[in-house]
Amino acid sequence: MLIVPCPHCGDRPEIEFRYAGPAHIERAQRPAELSDEDWASYLYLRDNPKGLHFERWRHIHGCGRFFNAARDTVSDRFVASYKAGQKRPEIPR
Amino acid sequence: MSRYSIFSLARNALSGHRNWPRQWRSPEPRREYDVVIVGAGGHGLATAYYLAKEHRIQSVAVLEKGWLGGGNTGRNTTIIRSNYLQDESAAIYEHALKLWEGLSAELNYNVMYSPRGVMMLAHSVHDNQVLKRHIYANRLNGIDNEWLSPEEAKRFCPPLNIGRNIRYPVTGAALQRRGGTARHDAVAWGYARGADGMGVDIIENCEVTGLRRGADGAVTGCDTTRGFIGAKKVAVVAAGHTSVVMAMAGVRMPIESYPLQALVSEPVKPVFPCVVMSNSVHAYISQSDKGELVIGAGTDAYVSYSQNGGLHVAEHTLDAICELFPEFRRMRMLRNWGGIVDVTPDRSPIIGLTPVAGLYVNCGWGTGGFKATPGSGHVFAATVARGEPHPIAAPFTLDRFRTGRLIDEAAAAAVAH
Ligand SMILES: Cc1cc2nc3c(=O)[nH]c(=O)nc-3n(C[C@H](O)[C@H](O)[C@H](O)COP(=O)(O)OP(=O)(O)OC[C@H]3O[C@@H](n4cnc5c(N)ncnc54)[C@H](O)[C@@H]3O)c2cc1C
Ligand SMILES: [Zn+2]
Numbered sequence: 001m002l003i004v005p006c007p008h009c010g011d012r013p014e015i016e017f018r019y020a021g022p023a024h025i026e027r028a029q030r031p032a033e034l035s036d037e038d039w040a041s042y043l044y045l046r047d048n049p050k051g052l053h054f055e056r057w058r059h060i061h062g063c064g065r066f067f068n069a070a071r072d073t074v075s076d077r078f079v080a081s082y083k084a085g086q087k088r089p090e091i092p093r
Numbered sequence: 094m095s096r097y098s099i100f101s102l103a104r105n106a107l108s109g110h111r112n113w114p115r116q117w118r119s120p121e122p123r124r125e126y127d128v129v130i131v132g133a134g135g136h137g138l139a140t141a142y143y144l145a146k147e148h149r150i151q152s153v154a155v156l157e158k159g160w161l162g163g164g165n166t167g168r169n170t171t172i173i174r175s176n177y178l179q180d181e182s183a184a185i186y187e188h189a190l191k192l193w194e195g196l197s198a199e200l201n202y203n204v205m206y207s208p209r210g211v212m213m214l215a216h217s218v219h220d221n222q223v224l225k226r227h228i229y230a231n232r233l234n235g236i237d238n239e240w241l242s243p244e245e246a247k248r249f250c251p252p253l254n255i256g257r258n259i260r261y262p263v264t265g266a267a268l269q270r271r272g273g274t275a276r277h278d279a280v281a282w283g284y285a286r287g288a289d290g291m292g293v294d295i296i297e298n299c300e301v302t303g304l305r306r307g308a309d310g311a312v313t314g315c316d317t318t319r320g321f322i323g324a325k326k327v328a329v330v331a332a333g334h335t336s337v338v339m340a341m342a343g344v345r346m347p348i349e350s351y352p353l354q355a356l357v358s359e360p361v362k363p364v365f366p367c368v369v370m371s372n373s374v375h376a377y378i379s380q381s382d383k384g385e386l387v388i389g390a391g392t393d394a395y396v397s398y399s400q401n402g403g404l405h406v407a408e409h410t411l412d413a414i415c416e417l418f419p420e421f422r423r424m425r426m427l428r429n430w431g432g433i434v435d436v437t438p439d440r441s442p443i444i445g446l447t448p449v450a451g452l453y454v455n456c457g458w459g460t461g462g463f464k465a466t467p468g469s470g471h472v473f474a475a476t477v478a479r480g481e482p483h484p485i486a487a488p489f490t491l492d493r494f495r496t497g498r499l500i501d502e503a504a505a506a507a508v509a510h
Contacts, residue, residue: 001403002395015405019394040495044347045437048336072348073397089331 005081006059006069018034020056022046024088039087054088057081094290095159096201105249107198116282117289122296125323128477129315129337131301131329134158135166135277135463137330138284138295139470140477145291148469148478153293154324156317158300162281165332166463168400168432170355170389172377173464174211174272175205176231176238181488181500182441183234188485189468190271192296196467202283204275211272212241212250213418214371216261224267241266250367252418259416259465261374274379304341304452312342313448320429328453329475333398333433335456342449346456347494348435351392352402353460356411356429358421360384374413387416388422392434392460402431434459439499444473444486453477454491 002014028034028042047053053073058066069081070091079088095101095114105113117341128144130137133155146149157163192199193206215221224240231238243255248268255263285295296319299381304327314323331338333350365380365383375391390410393402407429415422435458437443442465444455455473458465472483482490493499 009372013233014403031406036495040347041345044494045345046336046347046349047340047345048349048396050334050337053396055395071395076397076399076401 002076002078004057004059005069006057006065007077007081007083008063008065010061012059012062016059016061018058018060020058020066023056052079052091052093056078056084088092094286098127098152099309116286117295120294120296121206121317122154122156122294122299122322124181125314126294127152127324128209128326128328129153129322130328131154131315132164132272132329132331132334133161133281133285133295133297134164134330134332135162135280135284135466136332136458136469136473137251137328138281138288138371139466139468140160140328140330140455140473141220141288141293141295142284142291144478145288145293148474150478151292153288154284154293154322155288155293156299156301156315156322157297158318160297160352161285161295162278165432165434166277166466168279168355168430169277169463170273170377170379171277171386171463172211172272172370172379172389172461173206173275174269175464176211176227176267176269177502178227178497179500182502183231183236185207185468185472185489186465187234187236188472189465192467192471193275194271196265196280196283200283201289204277204283204295205281206273208271208273209379210249210268210270212246213248213267213368214263214369214370214373215265215267216373217264220373221265224265228267228415232305235270236269238267239271239404241268250365250369252365252420253369254417254419260442261371261413261416263417267371275380276382276433277463280463284470300316301338301341304338306342306401306449324451326451326453326477328455328473329471330455332456332458332462335435335454339447339454342447342452344449344452346454347443347491348457349396350398350433351395351436352397352399352431353392353434354390354402354407354429354431356407356426357381357385358424359427361386361424364420369417371413371417374417375384376410376413376417378414378418385427386424390449392436398433400431400433436460438494438503439501440503441500442469443488443491444469444489445476445482445491446480447491468498
């Protein structure tokens with residue numbers, strides 16, 4: 001089980017959280033102008049990186065809030081966590 | 094390739110079984126091939142076999158970063174069935190099931206296909222309705238699947254607890270009698286030996302690190318840890334690493350990689366006659382010929398490439414197993430492991446052409462592709478050889494995520510397999 005760093009509550013066990021998919025996927029400002037390719041990319045295509053992954057979590061059995069985290073998908077180690085709405089932090093490789 | 098038979102067995106017995114030939118060569122890579130397959134799992138090896146056998150393309154290499162069959166093929170719980178809901182899925186999984194039935198003879202290799210019956214449990218009115226809907230859809234497609242009452246289910250699988258006082262009582266079951274299991278390693282080995290015998294080079298410890306493209310954009314070969322290997326066509330069959338390999342050609346995929354776990358118990362005498370799955374309580378179980386109970390869990394919640402998975406996921410499955418089969422409560426678990434499965438948004442595979450000329454992909458089998466191995470290799474080989482999708486593969490294009498013609502097994506299956 002992972003220890004997940006909630007930026008509001010601190011380190012807590014994974015079972016308190018829900019994983020909520022990749023972070024920083026922006027919804028189009030003018031959806032009607034999107035091509036089919038753009039829709040497919042927004043809805044379905046994923047970077048799925050082997051390495052650093054920016055993702056959303058929700059501390060559902062805690063403060064209840066969504067936040068973002070950066071995790072290494074090879075070691076599963078969390079590198080950073082930050083509040084929703086904040087910019088993606090620079091992470092030195 | 095020397096054929097296996099009762100005579101070869103007797104002959105080799107005379108020399109104390111010390112002179113059996115190697116099952117496949119370990120060749121140095123050539124400079125160029127007609128087709129290079131990335132990934133020597135069951136699907137990649139089956140593809141190579143049918144390319145050589147049915148399409149007479151023998152200039153084929155299968156490149157494997159680790160050892161042959163060491164990916165999900167060697168880590169899965171080997172459940173085979175074809176009772177999928179959607180017509181397109183039923184067609185491809187049934188194509189595979191028919192090939193399983195003759196596979197040992199075809200390969201001259203005992204893959205231990207054992208149609209002992211796969212029983213899916215229902216635990217609620219909703220489950221009953223969903224499973225019956227599957228049964229009727231399957232019958233329309235000519236696929237066997239039948240409804241059992243709890244008592245009939247217990248008769249088919251005596252260890253099953255059908256008491257009314259458990260948390261998720263069994264309210265019925267759907268049984269596909271032709272479903273069952275096969276020996277996972279033997280499938281990879283049998284296809285490897287058959288393909289090698291027809292001249293296919295299987296190159297282990299050879300990781301693909303780059304895909305090269307020419308001035309016209311078409312693939313020209315792969316950079317590997319053993320140097321550049323040229324290819325007229327490259328077929329990516331890399332399961333959990335599909336996104337990583339396809340990114341080398343600049344193609345983003347509708348795939349996420351998740352850990353999926355399994356575990357086996359200490360071996361015991363035959364106690365479990367069939368395969369039992371329960372989607373609602375997230376557990377499935379069978380007994381291997383060695384006597385181990387083979388138990389599969391669900392995927393972890395987050396994307397990961399660590400072949401591991403959380404302990405609470407496996408525990409959740411064991412809770413369900415102990416309730417359904419109370420007599421297994423005191424058994425010890427011997428080993429627990431994970432594989433990285435390639436999950437698509439509609440839980441259906443992707444088989445076919447890509448936006449890059451000469452580059453083909455077969456992936457997205459997620460938690461349930463072992464059962465498809467022969468059928469997947471068969472239709473993918475035809476697709477690669479002809480440069481256009483085999484009719485059974487045609488609905489499973491990458492392009493369906495643009496057109497919206499998804500093949501939605503996600504809601505239908507909810508969990509593994
Ligand atoms: C725990 C578990 C239980 C499962 N249970 C079932 C089940 O009961 N029934 C069922 O039908 N399915 C099941 N599955 C799913 C099934 O195992 C897979 O869908 C299937 O085996 C995929 O086969 P494959 O040949 O495509 O992949 P793999 O066997 O994973 O082969 C892909 C190969 O590609 C290689 N590779 C990756 N990247 C590179 C590279 N860059 N260069 C060279 N080689 C590379 C890998 O090393 C690997 O050997 C289960 C999976 C798991 C993990
Ligand atoms: Zn919190």
